[in-house]
Amino acid sequence: MCKPIKIGDVALANPLILAPMAGITQLPLRRLAKEQGCALVVSEMISANGLVRKGRKTLELLESHPSEQPLCVQIFGKEPRVMADAAQIARAHGAAMVDINLGCSVRKVVRQGAGAALMRDLHGLAELLCAVRRAVNVPVTVKMRSGWDPSGDQAVAVGRLAQDLGMDAVTIHPRTAVQGFSGKADWSVIARLKESLSIVVIGNGDLRSPQDVVDMQQKTGCDAMMIGRAAMGNPWIFSQTLDLMNGRTPKAPTLSSRLETMLRYLHHGVEQFGETRAVRMMRSRLCWFVKGCPRSSGFRKAIVRLETAREMADTAQAYFAWLKRDWLKNADPAESEFTVGL
Ligand SMILES: Cc1cc2nc3c(=O)[nH]c(=O)nc-3n(C[C@H](O)[C@H](O)[C@H](O)COP(=O)(O)O)c2cc1C
Numbered sequence: 001m002c003k004p005i006k007i008g009d010v011a012l013a014n015p016l017i018l019a020p021m022a023g024i025t026q027l028p029l030r031r032l033a034k035e036q037g038c039a040l041v042v043s044e045m046i047s048a049n050g051l052v053r054k055g056r057k058t059l060e061l062l063e064s065h066p067s068e069q070p071l072c073v074q075i076f077g078k079e080p081r082v083m084a085d086a087a088q089i090a091r092a093h094g095a096a097m098v099d100i101n102l103g104c105s106v107r108k109v110v111r112q113g114a115g116a117a118l119m120r121d122l123h124g125l126a127e128l129l130c131a132v133r134r135a136v137n138v139p140v141t142v143k144m145r146s147g148w149d150p151s152g153d154q155a156v157a158v159g160r161l162a163q164d165l166g167m168d169a170v171t172i173h174p175r176t177a178v179q180g181f182s183g184k185a186d187w188s189v190i191a192r193l194k195e196s197l198s199i200v201v202i203g204n205g206d207l208r209s210p211q212d213v214v215d216m217q218q219k220t221g222c223d224a225m226m227i228g229r230a231a232m233g234n235p236w237i238f239s240q241t242l243d244l245m246n247g248r249t250p251k252a253p254t255l256s257s258r259l260e261t262m263l264r265y266l267h268h269g270v271e272q273f274g275e276t277r278a279v280r281m282m283r284s285r286l287c288w289f290v291k292g293c294p295r296s297s298g299f300r301k302a303i304v305r306l307e308t309a310r311e312m313a314d315t316a317q318a319y320f321a322w323l324k325r326d327w328l329k330n331a332d333p334a335e336s337e338f339t340v341g342l
Contacts, residue, residue: 001245001246001247002014002015002242002245002246003015005039005200005223005224006200007040007097007139007141007168007169007200008097008138008139008140008168008169009139010040010070010096010097010138010139012039012040012070012224013037013039014037014039014242014245015039015217015223015224015225016037016038016039016040016213016224016225016227016238016241016242017038017039017040017041017042017171017202017224017225017226017227018030018033018038018040018041018042018226018227018228018231018238019042019204019226019227019228019231020042020043020044020045020074020099020101020143021044021228021229021232022044022045023044024044024232025041025042025043025044026044026061026272027063027064027065027068027268027272028265028268028269028272029231029232029235029265030043030068030071031065031067031068031264031268032235032261032264032265032268033231033235033238034067034068035067035235035261035264036235036236036237036238036239037238037239037242038227038231038235038238040070040072040097040224041068041071041072042071042072042073042074042099042143042226043061043062043071043072043073043074043095044061044074045074045075045076045101045104046058046061046062046073046074046075046076046086046090047075047076047077048075048076048077048079048082048083048085048086049077049082049086051075051085051086051089051090052082052085052086052089059093062089062090062093062094062095063093063272064093064094069094069096070096070097071094071095071096071097072095072096072097072098072099072141073090073093073095073097073098073099074098074099074100074101074143075087075090075098075099075100075101076100076101076104076109076114076115077114078112078113078114078117078118078124078128079128080127080128080130080131080132081131083100083128083131083132084131084132084134084135085135087132087135087136087140088135088136090136091136091137091138095138096138096139097138097139097140097141097168098132098136098138098139098140098141099140099141099142099143099171100128100129100132100140100141100142100143101114101115101143102115102116102118102119102125102142102143102144102145102158103115103116103143103144103145103173103177104116105145105177105178105180110177116144116145116147116148116177119144119145119147119148119154119155119158119177120148122157122158122161125158125161126161126165129142129161129162129165129166129167130165133165133166133167139168139169140166140167140168141167141168141169141170141171141200141202142158142162142167142169142170142171143170143171143172143173143202143204144158144159144170144171144172144173145172145173145174145175145176145177145179146172146173146174146175146176146186146189147176147177148176148177148178149176150176150179150186152174152186152188152189152192152193155172155174155189155192155193156192156193156196158170159172159193159196159197159201160196160197162199163197163198163199167199168199168200169199169200169201169202169223169224170193170197170199170200170201170202171201171202171203171204171226172189172190172193172201172202172203172204172205173185173204173205174186174187174188174189174190174204174205175205184206185204185205185206187203187205187216187219187220188220190203190205190216190220190222191219191220191221191222194220194221194222194223195221200223200224201222201223201224202222202223202224202225202226203216203217203220203222203224203225203226204225204226204227204228207225207226207227207228207230208229208230209230209237210237210240210241210243210244210250211244213225213227213237213241213244213245214241214244214245227241232285232288233285233287233288233289233291234288234289235261236252236253239251240252255320255323255324255328256320258289258320259316259317259320261289262286262289262316263313263316263317265282265285265286265289266278266282266286266309266312266313266316267309269281269282269285270309275308275309278309279306279307279308279309279312282303282309282312283303283304283306284304286303286312286316287299287300287303290319293323294323294327295322298319299315299316299319302315302319303315303316
C-alpha cells in the first residue's frame with residue numbers, strides 16, 4: 001500500500017517524484033506528471049547567479065502553475081551568499097521547497113566548483129548549506145550522485161552533513177560523477193544512505209517501469225522514488241506505479257487518452273512559451289509519445305516540418321485515427337488499451 005510522506009512540513013500524497021531534467025522538466029511536462037498522480041515535481045536546475053542577476057531567461061524558469069504545487073525549485077551554484085539569495089528569489093516566486101544541486105557532472109558546471117564538485121569540499125559545502133538553510137523557511141533538500149568514487153562513502157558523508165545542517169531530504173542518483181549515465185545505478189548505495197540517515201531519503205536511477213519503482217523501495221528501504229527519463233513521453237508511469245503499489249493491475253493508456261495527453265502537452269506548451277517556441281520544442285517531444293507505435297516514422301517526418309500548433313494537433317489526430325481504424329481493427333477489444341512502450 002502506497003503511503004503519504006512528509007518532507008519538512010510539506011505533505012506529499014504519495015512517494016513518487018519527477019526528477020529535475022534540464023531542458024525537459026519545464027512547466028508543460030511537470031503539469032502532465034501531476035495530472036497522472038506524481039506527488040512532487042522539481043524544476044530543471046536553475047543558475048543561482050542567473051537568478052541573482054535577474055536574467056529574464058533565468059527568471060522565466062521559475063514560472064509555475066497552481067496545479068503543480070507543491071513545486072520544488074532546484075538551484076545550482078557555488079557561492080553561499082548567492083545561493084542563499086537565489087533560494088529567497090525562488091521562494092518569493094512560489095517554490096514550496098528548494099533543492100540544491102550536488103550532482104551535475106557537466107564539465108562547465110563542475111569547472112565553476114558547482115554541482116558534483118561541491119561533494120569534494122565538505123567545508124565549503126557546509127557553508128553553502130547553512131547559508132541556504134538560514135535564507136528560507138521552507139524545506140531544503142539536496143540531490144547528489146554517489147560522489148567521485150563508486151564506494152558510496154562520499155555520499156554517506158555528504159548525507160550526514162546535510163542532515164546535521166538541517167536539510168529535510170536527500171536524493172541520491174547512485175552513479176559516480178565520472179560515470180555520467182553509463183553503467184548501472186548502484187542501488188546498494190541508496191540502501192547504505194537510508195541506513196545512515198533519519199531524514200527522508202529519495203532513491204533515483206534507472207527506474208524504467210512501475211515494477212522497478214516497487215523493487216527499488218523494497219530493496220533499499222528508501223522513503224520516496226524519483227523518476228527521470230522514463231517519464232519523457234510517458235507520464236502514465238506515475239499512475240501505473242500508484243496502481244501497482246495499491247494492489248491494482250496497472251492500466252495502460254488507451255489510444256484516446258494518449259492522444260488527449262499529447263494535445264494537452266502541446267496546449268500547455270503554447271500557454272507557457274507562445275506558439276512559435278512551443279511548436280519548435282514539440283517537434284521532438286510529441287514524437288516521444290508514439291515511440292514504438294506502428295508507422296511512427298511517418299508521424300515523425302510529418303511533425304518536424306510543421307509550423308503551427310493547429311497543424312500539429314491535426315497531424316496527431318489523423319495519425320491516431322489511422323491507428324484506431326487500421327491498426328486496431330483486427331485486435332481483440334481488450335487490446336484497445338495501448339501497450340506499446342510499457
Ligand atoms: C536530459 C537530462 C537533464 C538532467 N538535468 C538535471 C538537472 O537539471 N538537475 C539534476 O539534479 N539532475 C538532472 N538530471 C539527472 C536526473 O535528474 C536523474 O538523476 C537521472 O536522469 C537518473 O534518473 P533516471 O534513470 O530516472 O533518468 C538530468 C538528466 C537528464 C537525462
